Amino acid sequence: MSAVTPEPRPKSLMLHLDGVDKSFKRGGQSIVVLEELSLKVPTGEFLALMGPSGSGKSTLLNLIGGLDRPSHGSVVVDGQSIDSLKSSELTRWRARNIGFVFQFYNLMPVLNALNNVALPLMLTNLSHAERRKRAEIALGIVGLGHRLKQYPRTLSGGEQQRVGIARALITDPKILLCDEPTGDLDRASARDVLDLLQVLNRDLGKTIVMVTHDPQAAECATRILHLDKGRLIRESGSGANP
């Protein structure tokens, strides 16, 4: 969470996918979900991924985040080729480099906001006090500094998603991967969440890849890519960050 102004590094690549195929085996049959997909995402970009249901958006996001592996091709994140990592190394790598934001927030119902946000820090050597302090800061950033002790069920959907974003931020990852982060929210809450993501992108320099069905949400990104039947078919600019 370096609150410094982002240095302009437009040429450095945060993400580089090259010739990525992904197929799943189902009932003896192989289903091709992603085909010969190549993608470059510069550091500091806010990329929106759109496309019909089943086009492979989540699958692509999972490959980038190291939750799944491509059948062919390579995935390089911030210069690190994650294909070569062993399963346990990949897990550790995720903990350090990736922040996930889920459509249904995926908060732990038995933990209050503060502890939900601090959860990823359990994988670090930070002291309890330090974890707490960082979680408070993260919740402050998402505008929930006054809701520390509340449990997920007592928060609105928009607030829960902001807790989810604070949790994704807490380890200061290089990249935020958001799968339909506003998919379950009303207009106003969605707006709050999108504004927040824009701030994180612009002011904290986070690279963001966001899957969305909502054209208005996509407008917040700096670039919009359309995926169809496992291929990137179209690229459209966005008015948000020229």
Next chain:
Amino acid sequence: MLEQVLAILMFSLRTVPQRLGSVLTAVFGITGVVMVMVGVLSIGEGYKKTMKASGDPAVAMVLRSGADTEMMSGLSRQDTRIIKDHPAIKQVDGTPAAAAELFVIINLPKRGTGTDANVPLRGIQPQSYAVREKFEMLEGRFFEPGRNELIVGRGAVGQFEVELGKEIQVGANRWKIVGVFAEGGGVAESEMWTDAGVLQSAYRRGDTFQSMYIKLEDAARFTAFKSELIRDPRLRVKVMRQTDYYAEQSRTITTLVTALGAIIGTLMAAGAVFSAVNTMVTAVAARGREIATLRAIGFHRVPIVLSILVESTLLALAGGLIGGFIAYLLFDGFRTATMNFQSFSQVTFAFEVDAGLLAMGVFYSTVIGLIGGLLPAVQAVRSPVADALRSE
């Protein structure tokens, strides 16, 4: 690592109230297993304890060579005189602590059921009291030598229809019960005693006996005592330590009971494992997304697996402790009588739930818990994170 295990464990334990039914089914399943197992094995334990209490390492038993039990044995008065003279025998009040005894079996109705049971009737000599140091008179008085009087062990009083002051008819003879005795919780407490001479004539045994009970000066002299008697050309006898004799007698029943416990325990444990697996599968499935999220965030497989194993073990342990406790309340000290297959007579004893049995029950429940948690634990981390996140 430990912190992670505890944290994940807590996520799960906090949801126990929501899945109370399935949790209780598993816990009580294991309660049942441990209760029955401990209960059954406490029979063997109690029987063994009674048999052990019956033995004194300084007491030797002499039977006719070739006889395995007192029932099958026979000694002449001449034999008993020779044996009595042995220098290893302890002297009490100037006479050797060696008693020649008779052992017969009579039929008496069992208390409660009224069914006939074989009860040992022992003919003893005054020296018998000197040999059996744990003997004490609880009620009434000693029988008078030469009269048809009996004293009965307190175990027999509890199990058979005999009590102080009552007369019992055996064959052509009537016997009056004049006293109740204890003998340190041993087998003798299941017996009735009378004067050896009276018994000899009642059963037309002439001047023969069946066994000799001998208190040695020192338990260490047993080996020498034994080999000297065996080598004596005038005698054809078999010499045993009393402790060994009773250990041998308890073997059949303890083996039987232990086997029974093992069979029942195994069958029930299979059921309990099944129910534990079921509970944990439910628990893990209910938290599928949580677990997937933890893995996405960067939690490793090991703490997740461990937390599931710890949870199922804790549940099983709770079940085991409750089962052990109930078994203790129900069975410990429960008195009963059973057939002693070697002497074909009844032995009364109390079920014994001791620390060893309870520890075994707890250990057993832990194993059930571990096995029950293993499958769900492996399942929880085997699927790729992406799939686990996808499935709602």
